[in-house]
Amino acid sequence: MDAGKSTLIGRFLYESGSVADGAIANIEESCRRQGNDFEFAYLLDSLEEERGGQLTIDTTQVFCRDKKGRQWIFIDVPGHRELFRNMLVGSSYADVAVLVVDAERSLREQTKMHSQVLKFLGIRQFIVVINKMDVACYNKKIFLKEKERISGFLRKINIKPACCIPVSAKQGDNLFNNSRRTNWYKGATLIEALAVSCRKPGGNNFRMPVQDIYKLKGKNIIAGRIIAGRIKAGEKVNILPSNKEARVKQIRVFKQSIPAAGFPANVGLILDNSEGLARGMILAKPRLPDVKTRVLAKIFCVYPLKIGERLRFKSATQNVVAHIKRIDTVWGSADFKAMPKIGLLRQADLAEIVIAVEQPVVTERFEDRNSLGRFVLESKEREICAVGIIV
Amino acid sequence: MKNNSYLDELESKSIYIIREAYWEYKEKLAILWSMGKDSTTLVHLARKAFFGHLPLPVIHIDTGFKFRQIYEFRSKYAAIWDLDLKIVRNDIALKEEISPVNGGRFACCTQLKTEALKQAILDYHLRALLVAIRRDEHAIRAKERYFSARDKSFKWDYQNQPMELWAEHYKTKSQAGAHFRIHPLLHWREIDIWKYIERERLPVVDLYFSRHKKRYRSIGCQCCCQPVASTANTVEKIIKEIRDTNIAERSGRSQDKEREYMMQKLRSLGYM
Numbered sequence: 001m002d003a004g005k006s007t008l009i010g011r012f013l014y015e016s017g018s019v020a021d022g023a024i025a026n027i028e029e030s031c032r033r034q035g036n037d038f039e040f041a042y043l044l045d046s047l048e049e050e051r052g053g054q055l056t057i058d059t060t061q062v063f064c065r066d067k068k069g070r071q072w073i074f075i076d077v078p079g080h081r082e083l084f085r086n087m088l089v090g091s092s093y094a095d096v097a098v099l100v101v102d103a104e105r106s107l108r109e110q111t112k113m114h115s116q117v118l119k120f121l122g123i124r125q126f127i128v129v130i131n132k133m134d135v136a137c138y139n140k141k142i143f144l145k146e147k148e149r150i151s152g153f154l155r156k157i158n159i160k161p162a163c164c165i166p167v168s169a170k171q172g173d174n175l176f177n178n179s180r181r182t183n184w185y186k187g188a189t190l191i192e193a194l195a196v197s198c199r200k201p202g203g204n205n206f207r208m209p210v211q212d213i214y215k216l217k218g219k220n221i222i223a224g225r226i227i228a229g230r231i232k233a234g235e236k237v238n239i240l241p242s243n244k245e246a247r248v249k250q251i252r253v254f255k256q257s258i259p260a261a262g263f264p265a266n267v268g269l270i271l272d273n274s275e276g277l278a279r280g281m282i283l284a285k286p287r288l289p290d291v292k293t294r295v296l297a298k299i300f301c302v303y304p305l306k307i308g309e310r311l312r313f314k315s316a317t318q319n320v321v322a323h324i325k326r327i328d329t330v331w332g333s334a335d336f337k338a339m340p341k342i343g344l345l346r347q348a349d350l351a352e353i354v355i356a357v358e359q360p361v362v363t364e365r366f367e368d369r370n371s372l373g374r375f376v377l378e379s380k381e382r383e384i385c386a387v388g389i390i391v
Numbered sequence: 392m393k394n395n396s397y398l399d400e401l402e403s404k405s406i407y408i409i410r411e412a413y414w415e416y417k418e419k420l421a422i423l424w425s426m427g428k429d430s431t432t433l434v435h436l437a438r439k440a441f442f443g444h445l446p447l448p449v450i451h452i453d454t455g456f457k458f459r460q461i462y463e464f465r466s467k468y469a470a471i472w473d474l475d476l477k478i479v480r481n482d483i484a485l486k487e488e489i490s491p492v493n494g495g496r497f498a499c500c501t502q503l504k505t506e507a508l509k510q511a512i513l514d515y516h517l518r519a520l521l522v523a524i525r526r527d528e529h530a531i532r533a534k535e536r537y538f539s540a541r542d543k544s545f546k547w548d549y550q551n552q553p554m555e556l557w558a559e560h561y562k563t564k565s566q567a568g569a570h571f572r573i574h575p576l577l578h579w580r581e582i583d584i585w586k587y588i589e590r591e592r593l594p595v596v597d598l599y600f601s602r603h604k605k606r607y608r609s610i611g612c613q614c615c616c617q618p619v620a621s622t623a624n625t626v627e628k629i630i631k632e633i634r635d636t637n638i639a640e641r642s643g644r645s646q647d648k649e650r651e652y653m654m655q656k657l658r659s660l661g662y663m
Contacts, residue, residue, distance in 0.1 A: 020639035046530030048652045049550060058552055060533040061526050063580050067446035077625040085554050087537075092556040211407070212414045218440055223440075225407050266410070268442055279414065302554065314560055349612040376556060382564040 001079030001110050002336065003102040004131045006056050009074045010040030012190065015176050016066045019043060028225035031320060040169065045077045052135035055080060059090030066176075073192060077111050082115075084348065087304055088387060091118055096125040096194065099150070099161070100169075103136040107149050118158055118348065120300055120376075120389065126154070126161040127193045134168035138181045163188050187278075193368040203228040203368045208235065208283040209316035221252060221268035222277060227316065227357040228370045231264035231285075239292040240282045241360040280318045282362040282372070289364040289372055294325065295355040303379065305345040311385070313357050320361055320379070326354040345386075352391065363390045398587055401419040404558050405433075406440045408537055412519060412573045413447065415563045419518035420573075421448045423476070423508075423663065427462045427610050428595050429523035431468075432584055433576055435593055437470055437521065438472065448475040450511055450520075454503040455485055456612035462586040463595045477515065481507040491614050497653065505661045509545060522663050527580045527639055531654045535574055537561055543568035545661030572663075581608075581640050584635045589626045600624045609641050615641035623661075 013019050025201050027042045030051065041304055043062070050057050056078040064072045077090040083310045091097075097118040100298065101111055118126070136142040143166045156162060166182050167190065173179035175190045208231035236247050250257045252268035261267045269283070282289065295313070305311075307323060313322035330339045331350045345351055349383060355377075366389035368374035377386040413421055422437055422445075424430045436443050440657035447634035449514040451465060469476040484502040491499045511517070526533040531554050553562035560579075565571065576584075588595060598618075606629075621640060623629040653661075 017637070019637075021637045022639060023643065043532075044530070046534065047549065048655060057550060057654070060530070061578075062533065063527050086552070089552075089555050093558070137455070155526060211410050216442065221442060223410055225403060253440055254439045259633050264400055266403055266406040266440065270464065316559070370560060371557070374557070376560045382562060384556065384560060384562070 001081075002113075003079065003100045003105075003383045004041075004169045005079060006041035006044045006076050007064065007130060008098075008100055008129065008167065008175075009076050010043040011172055012074070012175050013062060014040060015172055016064050016191075018062075018064045018066075019228050026243040033271065044350045047138045051368045057083060058086045061090070061093070066191065070195065076243075077114075079114075081110060081113075081348075084113070086204060087114065087194050088117065088121075088300075088302070090125075091121055092387075094118070094121075094123055096127065097123045098127045098129055098190075098194075100129045101146060101150055101203055103130045103142055103146050103166075107153055108144075111150070111258070112153060113348065115159060117300060119157060120298065120350065121387075122369065123391070127190070128154075128164040129167045129190065130164065131167050132171050133173060133182065134171050138166070138168075138173075138179075139185045140182075143182075143185070154296045161163040163193050164376060165190055176218045182282070189292045189381070203370055205229050205287045206231050206283070206291070207288075207364075207370060207372060208237075208267075208269070208281065209318070209371065210277060210279050210281045211317050212279055213277060215304040216268075219270055220277070220281070221270060222274060223266070223268050224283070224317070225266045226261060226263050227372070228263055228368075229285075230260060231267075231323050232260040233257070235285065237285045238288055239277065240284055240288065240362045241283070242276070243288075243291070244273075244276075246273050280320075281292065282316070282318075284362075286354060289362050291360050291362055293355060293357055293360050295322075295363060296352070296362065296374070296391055297388045298350065298352050298391050299345075299377065299386040300349055301351070301382070303344045303385040304347055304379070305385060310380065312378040313355060313361060313375055313377055315363065317363065318361050322355050323334050324353050325356040326369050328352040330353065344345045355388075366390050398583065399639060401583055402436065402439075402587070404578060405407065405436050408573065408575040409437050409440045409521065410560065410592075411561070411563075412521060412538075412571075412575075413443065416519040416571070418447070419516060420521065421450050421511075421515065421517050421519075422521045423523070424449045424474075424476075425523075425611070426451070426457075426464050426596055427523075428584055428588060428599060429525065429576060431593060432579075432587060433475070433486065433521060433523040434472070436570060436575065445472070445474060447521075448477050448491060448515065450479060450515075452504050452507045452511070453478050453480050454456045454499075454501075454507075454612050455480065456490070456614050458596075458598055458613050460597050461610065463653065464594070468594065476477055479514070479646075481510065483637075486620050490529075491612075497616065497657065499662060500657055500662060504532055504599055504663070505657075508661065517570060522572050522574055523576045524663060525581070525584075526574050526580050529654055531658055532577075534573075535577060537557065537574050537577055538563055539572045539574065540565040541570050541572060541661055542566070547661070549661050551661060554610055558650065582630060585626060585630045585633065595626075599629065601628075601660040607640075609644050611644060619643055 075090045077087040211224040248268040364372040601624040606621040623632045
């Protein structure tokens with residue numbers, strides 16, 4: 001919060017040459033009218049309420065392309081605690097996390113919570129940016145002290161950042177070029193740190209959640225997205241959770257039949273027997289995912305939750321009535337220390353729980369990195385009240 | 392077909408969202424088609440999602456101020472693609488001869504687009520619309536969700552948007568009288584659209600191609616669109632031009648610029 005995330009992205013966009021002509025002039029004009037200094041954050045904070053309040057309210061995404069043609073999507077998220085729902089939304093799309101901390105203000109609760117949430121969502125690559133080095137007079141001691149403080153915390157929760165960079169987003173230090181004002185720093189600039197990022201799709205076994213069934217010329221077409229692996233016409237697949245078998249007669253894409261398809265294609269399968277098939281079932285082969293009526297999971301609570309409360313468990317296209325059966329461990333969001341059990345989860349709690357589902361669900365460990373390893377819990381009001389991963 | 396895994400991923404996300412929308416709203420879902428490059432891409436993606444047979448109507452909000460080429464394109468491809476095309480107009484406002492000159496741009500956009508859309512939603516009993524906006528078009532659009540609720544009076548509660556995760560779990564229910572805007576192209580950039588048009592060999596309105604050293608990068612009403620200097624007269628050249636330019640895509644669109652936060656105000660009232 002207020003550590004300069006939006007300013008950092010705005011400045012990075014500007015330095016990379018990704019800002020459209022006229023955008024800078026518009027912001028100058030807007031800042032002048034408000035009597036403020038130039039704000040790079042306005043490239044992202046587009047709402048009147050955001051500019052007026054000098055904060056990011058909702059998540060946003062911007063595209064960035066440098067002169068060498070390398071490309072990134074930056075996702076900006078709000079830092080304020082009351083807005084952490086919006087932080088979750090943005091973070092769910094990320095591959096790499098850039099933690100921005102203020103050199104002048106020690107490690108704050110939000111930074112701890114964000115780190116924990118990002119790790120929880122499956123992000124493995126972390127970059128730490130110690131921002132506002134200009135305010136800290138580019139002082140090496142201040143940087144090292146902050147670096148030690150944040151690294152110490154991250155070590156405790158098993159995050160090993162790729163690097164820790166002294167930056168002034170406002171002045172542009174160490175974003176694209178090593179700054180002379182921090183000549184004591186010999187590490188990577190932000191662009192160098194970002195150049196190593198990558199992501200993995202989800203595993204080699206074929207997985208296709210049934211999304212819908214369309215009738216076309218008297219035939220049932222099983223529509224869905226292949227979330228992992230490949231399928232060929234003629235192959236056998238298992239239909240879960242019932243564990244029936246069927247043979248793929250045709251793979252349809254647009255107006256054609258194709259011999260084979262794989263992640264991430266949206267296809268339509270014509271099976272030799274599609275009786276009883278419905279949305280929410282999972283087609284899989286050769287190694288099969290788990291079928292469960294009790295799900296052991298870790299969840300991050302967006303709203304308070306009680307044992308026994310009627311909820312919906314949603315994973316891929318599965319949507320099943322569920323409730324929390326047991327709460328095993330709760331870690332509070334402030335310090336992530338295990339808390340005494342009270343049968344109740346508060347907002348922003350992280351917990352290991354057992355979920356009872358009314359019909360069997362198909363799951364996979366989150367490490368396999370596909371949609372069957374993650375889920376949301378929905379309240380009666382159809383609002384997402386928790387984000388979860390299968391353990 | 393060229394192998395391009397990046398475009399495949401963009402397409403995959405979009406088709407998934409289109410099918411989710413149809414699963415959720417069935418016959419209460421329609422596509423907004425302005426015949427521009429983005430909504431034409433959206434129509435194509437929807438045709439792909441449903442194996443060539445579009446099960447939903449396609450709506451054109453006709454302000455009466457569109458370019459002749461746009462109307463020609465509309466009749467040609469509505470027939471070729473066998474679209475269930477519905478043309479909607481705010482006839483009362485048109486009778487009163489509202490225009491950017493008579494009433495101002497803000498009122499003109501609100502009356503001829505937003506109000507016409509309100510009428511269409513009532514007339515066709517719609518609960519949801521597929522709309523081809525993209526995050527990189529405008530900083531306000533970058534704030535959008537894939538499934539975005541509008542209340543009874545069409546207001547967008549941008550300060551209190553619901554959670555949405557992994558482009559996979561959305562909030563799809565809202566209070567009575569409300570409708571949803573669904574944005575399957577949110578994650579595409581202008582250049583991605585053109586690369587996809589090239590790959591899929593999609594037709595686009597001629598106005599996008601250079602004539603007399605000028606072309607339109609974004610098309611809407613004739614009175615509120617300005618062409619940009621350009622010699623790009625093929626899709627390939629347009630892709631190259633966008634790669635090298637620093638001029639904003641909607642720089643020729645007046646409604647974005649008349650005053651500060653105009654787009655935010657228009658959108659909060661139900662503009663696309």
